[in-house]
Amino acid sequence: xxxxxxxxxxxSLAVYxxxxxxxxxxxxxxxxGVDVNVLLFCAWLGSRRVVLTQEHLVxxxxxxxxxxxxxxxxxxxxxxxxxxxxxAAHESIAALRKxxxxxxxxxxxxxxxxLHEMVHAMEPAGTxxxxxxxxxxxxxxxxxxxxxxxxxLIEAALAHASDPTTVGGEARAxx
Numbered sequence: 544x545x546x547x548x549x550x551x552x553x554x555s556l557a558v559y560x561x562x563x564x565x566x567x568x569x570x571x572x573x574x575x576g577v578d579v580n581v582l583l584f585c586a587w588l589g590s591r592r593v594v595l596t597q598e599h600l601v602x603x604x605x606x607x608x609x610x611x612x613x614x615x616x617x618x619x620x621x622x623x624x625x626x627x628x629x630x631a632a633h634e635s636i637a638a639l640r641k642x643x644x645x646x647x648x649x650x651x652x653x654x655x656x657x658l659h660e661m662v663h664a665m666e667p668a669g670t671x672x673x674x675x676x677x678x679x680x681x682x683x684x685x686x687x688x689x690x691x692x693x694x695x696l697i698e699a700a701l702a703h704a705s706d707p708t709t710v711g712g713e714a715r716a717x718x
Contacts, residue, residue, distance in 0.1 A: 547717035561699035589677030590704035
């Protein structure tokens with residue numbers, strides 16, 4: 544059973560809410576095709592001092608790509624299409640968009656639960672700092688896609704690297 548309320552989900556919510564992080568992540572998603580959930584997973588693993596290899600990254604991306612392509616992206620597209628409608632501010636249409644946005648967020652949470660299941664197969668590197676691991680993992684994912692590091696994301700991930708509710712802790716099943 545997938546664990547939707549897990550430390551990775553709580554880390555993502557905290558980091559994504561930090562000033563400038565959402566804009567940074569969405570820019571990478573919209574201009575470079577980065578899966579924000581995988582990006583946040585790379586940061587979260589780094590906060591746990593897990594250093595990813597290219598092989599890890601291939602497995603991670605492959606594990607969630609079908610879900611992202613068949614569920615998350617179509618919901619995102621639908622939400623954006625509704626927002627672009629000329630009468631999108633109409634109460635009924637706005638309510639529908641809100642419902643689709645909630646479904647999109649739920650689909651993202653399920654993707655993150657899929658990613659969280661993979662953490663047990665990844666061991667922390669003993670001597671590496673969280674900052675080094677976070678930077679390494681993010682840059683590995685972004686290799687060839689971005690000229691600059693997403694500094695706000697890295698700073699926010701570091702700020703939450705020592706929070707036991709977002710780095711470790713209990714997980715609860717999806718409802």
